[in-house]
Amino acid sequence: MSGEKTLRGKIEFAAVTKSYGRVVAVDTISLKLPAATYCCLLGPSGCGKTSTLRMLAGHEDVSSGDILLDDVNVTDLAPAQRGTAMMFQNYALFPHLSVAENIAFSLKMQGIGRAERREAAEPLLQMVELAAMADRLPAQLSGGQQQRVALARALMTRPAALLLDEPLSALDPFLRLRVRGELKRLQKSLGISFVHVTHTQDEALALADIVVLMNDGRIEQQGTAHDVFSHPRTAFVARFIGGHNVIAQGDSEVAVRADKVTLSRAGTGTMAQHAATIRDIEYGGMAYHVRLSDAHGRDYSCILQEGAFAQLGPIDGETLAMSWAESDAQPLEPAAN
Amino acid sequence: MRQKRSRSFYFMGLIFVAYVLFLYGPTLTILLLSFQGPTGGLTLPLQGLSLHWYHDLMLGHGLPNIRIALWNSARLGILVSVLTMVISVMAGLAFRRKFRGASLLLYAAIASLILPSIIVSLGIALEFSLANKLVMGGGDVLASRFGDGHGNFLANGIGMAGNWIEDHFQTLMGLFTSGLGAHLTWTLPFGLLIMFAVFNRFNPSYEEAARDLGATSWQTFRFVVLPLIAPAVIGVALLGFTLSWDEIARSSQAVGSANTLPLLLEGLTTTVTTPVIYALGTLTTLLSLAVIGLALTAFAMGQRRVRGAGKKA
Numbered sequence: 001m002s003g004e005k006t007l008r009g010k011i012e013f014a015a016v017t018k019s020y021g022r023v024v025a026v027d028t029i030s031l032k033l034p035a036a037t038y039c040c041l042l043g044p045s046g047c048g049k050t051s052t053l054r055m056l057a058g059h060e061d062v063s064s065g066d067i068l069l070d071d072v073n074v075t076d077l078a079p080a081q082r083g084t085a086m087m088f089q090n091y092a093l094f095p096h097l098s099v100a101e102n103i104a105f106s107l108k109m110q111g112i113g114r115a116e117r118r119e120a121a122e123p124l125l126q127m128v129e130l131a132a133m134a135d136r137l138p139a140q141l142s143g144g145q146q147q148r149v150a151l152a153r154a155l156m157t158r159p160a161a162l163l164l165d166e167p168l169s170a171l172d173p174f175l176r177l178r179v180r181g182e183l184k185r186l187q188k189s190l191g192i193s194f195v196h197v198t199h200t201q202d203e204a205l206a207l208a209d210i211v212v213l214m215n216d217g218r219i220e221q222q223g224t225a226h227d228v229f230s231h232p233r234t235a236f237v238a239r240f241i242g243g244h245n246v247i248a249q250g251d252s253e254v255a256v257r258a259d260k261v262t263l264s265r266a267g268t269g270t271m272a273q274h275a276a277t278i279r280d281i282e283y284g285g286m287a288y289h290v291r292l293s294d295a296h297g298r299d300y301s302c303i304l305q306e307g308a309f310a311q312l313g314p315i316d317g318e319t320l321a322m323s324w325a326e327s328d329a330q331p332l333e334p335a336a337n
Numbered sequence: 338m339r340q341k342r343s344r345s346f347y348f349m350g351l352i353f354v355a356y357v358l359f360l361y362g363p364t365l366t367i368l369l370l371s372f373q374g375p376t377g378g379l380t381l382p383l384q385g386l387s388l389h390w391y392h393d394l395m396l397g398h399g400l401p402n403i404r405i406a407l408w409n410s411a412r413l414g415i416l417v418s419v420l421t422m423v424i425s426v427m428a429g430l431a432f433r434r435k436f437r438g439a440s441l442l443l444y445a446a447i448a449s450l451i452l453p454s455i456i457v458s459l460g461i462a463l464e465f466s467l468a469n470k471l472v473m474g475g476g477d478v479l480a481s482r483f484g485d486g487h488g489n490f491l492a493n494g495i496g497m498a499g500n501w502i503e504d505h506f507q508t509l510m511g512l513f514t515s516g517l518g519a520h521l522t523w524t525l526p527f528g529l530l531i532m533f534a535v536f537n538r539f540n541p542s543y544e545e546a547a548r549d550l551g552a553t554s555w556q557t558f559r560f561v562v563l564p565l566i567a568p569a570v571i572g573v574a575l576l577g578f579t580l581s582w583d584e585i586a587r588s589s590q591a592v593g594s595a596n597t598l599p600l601l602l603e604g605l606t607t608t609v610t611t612p613v614i615y616a617l618g619t620l621t622t623l624l625s626l627a628v629i630g631l632a633l634t635a636f637a638m639g640q641r642r643v644r645g646a647g648k649k650a
Contacts, residue, residue: 059548078548080549080550085549086545088546090540092540092545094561096565105550105552105560106550106551109547109550109552109556109560157551
């Protein structure tokens with residue numbers, strides 16, 4: 001790759017709101033992404049992440065606020081004039097057009113002739129390794145191949161930002177991992193931004209330069225994947241991102257990672273601790289996964305390495321002391337409402 | 338090993354056979370009777386087999402009338418078919434967006450399915466005779482006011498128009514005015530309902546994808562929506578044609594002096610007393626089948642072209 005490549009896809013949301021009548025789907029979100037960022041919009045269904053993506057794409061009107069792409073205000077531009085391209089959740093490949101014609105559809109709309117379109121589609125066909133399938137119809141391809149056609153079709157427009165709506169959800173788990181790696185490599189080599197909507201936290205952690213975790217139309221937390229995972233701001237983030245225990249301490253709550261919790265029968269002197277009963281023990285290969293619950297019915301989990309597990313020899317139904325170092329306890333802000 | 342069939346199988350089978358007999362029996366009977374021998378009558382048994390009645394039909398004096406009626410039915414059917422197709426697709430697109438009075442408009446269109454056809458036909462005839470009176474009355478007024486030839490250029494022109502109406506105007510009713518309207522009241526609700534069903538299942542992300550790739554609204558329709566709904570659109574056109582082709586009740590009062598094929602056939606059943614009418618019935622049935630066969634063949638060829646595009650790889 002050339003070192004002189006200009007990075008594209010600087011994205012800015014300035015107090016963007018989307019409301020449908022009285023229902024507010026996206027509530028005054030502000031977000032700045034530098035050029036060539038892999039950003040994951042993460043959150044439970046109905047949190048506003050898809051509306052946010054669709055507003056960026058231009059398929060949804062912005063109720064108030066502004067969206068900028070590479071310092072151009074694109075809020076009121078048509079989808080094709082923004083420098084974005086969208087990959088739809090079901091791929092939305094045109095079933096009556098061949099793979100090559102799907103990929104070159106944007107050129108056809110510009111009035112470019114068939115032979116020239118075919119020529120222009122060739123490098124993209126090569127890139128997604130579908131040159132041999134150029135004349136097939138989408139229905140004659142596997143799910144993974146269809147996904148690559150959708151990708152090539154979107155990249156044909158040379159976007160500064162590629163918008164992906166749950167791009168991996170239709171693939172089987174094995175393929176999902178492989179495609180995940182390919183997406184990341186592609187983004188880096190193209191030097192453009194990818195905005196990827198997902199509800200799966202491990203996808204976001206694995207891919208994103210910046211994770212934007214949304215809840216109830218607001219951005220709950222944004223930052224690098226490492227930031228969000230190791231310093232969850234609220235109990236919602238700690239629960240959604242996984243691998244954390246939310247433990248009440250007096251009036252406030254702290255988050256402690258499941259692998260930073262130790263279990264013991266007597267308690268360990270200087271450390272903070274909490275009594276809980278084992279509900280379930282699961283062997284996970286690398287480690288044991290112990291699920292517990294306390295007298296208030298709150299659930300916890302604890303990951304024990306093989307050695308520690310063998311030493312303790314926990315039994316289902318046994319009540320133990322969970323303890324952790326104060327430095328591992330991440331204080332949580334109380335919920336906004 | 339064959340499983341033993343239940344008693345309900347035979348019962349249902351019997352009903353099915355009865356249904357098929359009921360559906361195709363009459364047509365087959367007429368087909369058979371059209372080959373009645375020269376001495377045979379309108380009913381079975383056959384007095385030998387012959388082409389006598391077909392020969393008779395070709396010689397018969399009614400033939401020019403039949404040809405005109407056939408031509409009337411065909412061109413009316415084609416026009417109804419095209420209009421039904423175009424209007425239904427456009428209305429189907431329109432109804433995907435919410436607009437004020439959408440449901441009222443829908444009910445108004447569907448109501449025409451529930452009204453008895455003959456009443457609709459009568460109403461149209463009355464409407465047009467009222468309009469005729471208005472035109473003639475207007476012609477009289479214009480002729481008496483301006484027809485004396487002493488006015489200016491404009492007044493003389495109007496007077497001449499009045500005179501022309503008095504001399505030449507007969508009726509606004511006709512095959513392509515009241516007749517066309519009468520048939521559309523019957524075909525449009527069906528076409529509209531079919532397009533509703535089609536667009537209900539239509540995934541809007543195809544259109545979003547097209548727009549995302551720079552297609553204008555027209556390009557989105559032309560290159561994405563239309564190819565995807567094409568089978569249903571052809572279906573609507575065929576349905577429009579067949580509904581128009583065999584419509585009697587709505588034609589009866591509304592086509593004016595022209596005759597359509599069903600009207601002619603109905604007339605013949607009361608006046609003709611020989612199997613020649615069966616020969617005519619058989620020929621028109623064959624023509625209907627040919628039209629449908631032609632349409633289906635064209636459709637199948639279109640499909641093969643699409644599938645063929647995918648097989649070259």
